[in-house]
Amino acid sequence: MNKVYDKIFKYSLQMIVIIFCVFPFYYSVMTSLEGSSAVFEPNFFPTEINPKNYNYLLFEHNFPQTILNSLFVATVTVSISITISYFAAWSLSRVNFKGRSMFLFVILAISMFPQIAVLTGMYQLFLNFKDFYFNIFDLRVKGVTSLLWLCFTYTMFNIPFTVWVLTTFMKGVPKEIEEAAIVDGASSFLILRKIFLPIMTPAIFTTAIMAMIAVWNEFLFALTFTATNSDRTITVGIALINGTIEYEVPWGSIMAASVIVTVPLVIITLLLQGRIMSGLTAGSIKG
Amino acid sequence: MADININTVNKYFGDVHVIKDVSLDIKSQSFTVLVGPSGCGKSTMLRMIAGLEDINSGTISIDGQVVNDLPPKQRNIAMVFQSYALYPHMTVFDNMAFGLKLEKRSKDEINERVNEAARILQIEDYLQRKPKQLSGGQRQRVAIGRAITRKPKVFLFDEPLSNLDAALRVQMRVELAKLHNELEATMIYVTHDQTEAMTLADDIVVLDTGIVSQKGSPLELYDKPNNMFVGGFIGSPKMNFISSKILSKSSDATEVDIMGMSKISIPKMSASSSEGDSVSLGIRPEHLVVNGDSDGSWESKVFVVEKLGDVTYLYLEKDGEPLVAETEGHSEIKVGDTVKVGFPAGRCQLFDSSGQAFK
């Protein structure tokens, strides 16, 4: 008898966690699928399925543009930070030099920095960058100024994280493998390309996904450095979805937008569950 | 030809002095085994020869050329690691071919050399497998194969067999001996295994906390240890040590007094010793005579009997000090018996209070 209670008890604890974590997401999916009138009737299960909110966002709103912008920024940023960090990680995990711990400590400190601490200086730099950029390029490509700038700032705020995680992962590769390659006559660069890259691919991939999610979710810089409808990223896009009538918040559309930007993340996260967990752990505690 | 000359080499890790003024001459095509307790610097020695570790002072030369500043690939060496260190994402073939590809050898030559190595090591059937699809023994063969495809003049082995089970270890040991004959290369081999050291080595080098304690052929080290450390380190079970005092010295022998026994004359000399000095008398278990004729003897209770089939080890005591004696395999002696233990003076070693052997 006791065993049965124990089982039920455990299952209920698990159900509580699942509902706690999933319910808000479920509820927004449900809301997003309801038409305007049904939205304003609280219920637990959808009373109708109506693609109206999605149609509005995807065909009448500039939401697709914000998705493309975010994808662009995320791709550029993550490729650059991962490449740079990969080489740095080798130096920090494989080579003994004075100041290595110091370097890692500075990296950790920067990752804990409040972004606002650099915002004023960054904004001034941004205005200079814009001037400089406008002088060089013609008007057609002006639209991407803010996005390029975002790539730059995001690279900075991603690099401490990617360096740290990749360093931790690289420490996990036995040093004899590298030494064997040295004896075989490989240069450091070649070792990074031919030996570490294949071994580290899963770790690099995990780190990249996590960096991508961080960029995708960033708000403060995006809000500060984007000014027009055409260069907004998704977080700012969602924050600025307004109703046509004042005071009436278009909850259906907001929820639909939320669902659109969240579903890919949720799918990726579920698929890569184990890897992301180890990545998160590597990012904070080290191996 | 690949003599290796190591000349007053020192190595520090931070403040820790790990290798202390080590000088060694290793003859071309010899098989040299490095032994010593854990942490004494064996791997460090090997890695310095390989070029994986810098040296702080002294010189290492291979074939007459000083290699201190040469990277590993220019030293014409290959190294086999205890953990195999195979490239996990490459097939066995690619593992063995990697070094050759880096040397920009032709395809045909690579194929030929890899297949040749695979044939010698009997791993031809696994060439297309990945390391994780292989057993420990097979992986070790691949690791050795990777070393031999490049035809280096010097092979460095760091405890290559220690991850294998006993039977496989014996088999690989024999194959390594054959390989040494076939390849005509200089081999330096680190091991913890007495049998490997004794059977494979032309020369054994005993390291003690970064100092070469003694270098010589296996039997030289066994019969004439330079000091107590080597005496105790080589041979298993260990040499027994009994404390005694010098009674008198003659021209070719030293007379010592062992508590509870008549004085005994050992045919060993040391100029620096004098009457009354404390010395340690060393005798190997197999030289102790149980219930037989000898130059000196005492009675001891038997505490433990270990029957190994070919021999039996008796755990005894002498004035409270434990002692091991070897006797025939089918001994009738039981625990609790009292036996007469004696030793032939000619088989004894004498060590002075600083551990140096009498000659």
Next chain:
Amino acid sequence: MKSVSELRKRTAFIFLIPVTIVLLSSALYPLISTLYLSLTDAELENFLDPNYVGFINYLENYEGMWYGVLADSLFWNSVRNTIVFSVFSVSLEVILGISFALIMLIENKLKWFVRAAVLIPWAIPTIVSARMFEWMLQDQFGIFNYILIGMGIIEQGKAWTTDPQTSMIVIIIIDAWKTSPFVAILVYAGLKALPNEVLEAGKVDGTNGITQFYYIILPLILPAIAVAIVFRGLDALRVFDLIYLINAGSKDIMSMTVYARREMFEYSHFGFGAAASTMLTLIIGVIAVIFIQRTRLHKLDEME
């Protein structure tokens, strides 16, 4: 002498150059120029060429009245809000995180679902979670009020997010929802790293679950918890998105970051805003150093 390890060191330095450049140009330079701007009269018009004015953005006595960030009660209010928010949200997250981690350890058919579910709030952008909760807590049509009314606890829908009495609680809860999974994952990893015998030991000598947890497991996972607290704490101190979205203008929940950003981008007081953000950096720096010393996080950095 160009030995092997010298060569490696040189390669290592070359590989570190790009990271260093990025960090210098995008972290150190703006940090220093923010510091400098905080000593200027930068406004929108003269932003690219401001005048040095000393410390008046921080504190100035002008005709008997005190001005500057340090004399602004709204600033101190935002400091208080930030600290209240950080202390309560991190505490809540640690408690929830540990509970979740323990529940994640239960081995049965739901195990996979629990682990998957826990990652969902982590992956969702803060802005989205803010909007979701805002919607659920909405006064007229929110499901939360609907449930409470249904249960007879309240009669009329309450505007949880805008009510000064509840808005802080609401943001703490949203933050806890979003980030306790992170704590849970760290603690879970810490628990998984324990040898099985530790978890089994209690069962054998019959100690009950809570005693076992308190005396045996908790001390062992304390390092993981400390790390989680440091990371979460420093994150909470710079909170922005959530508060900006829920109610950017409310002084009941305004955080230091929201305060500083508002000065800069809504009032165009760049010098003043820079001073406010410098204060924030200082406060976080001091707290970080204390945290890191206390938890010995800097020791984690030692290799091998």
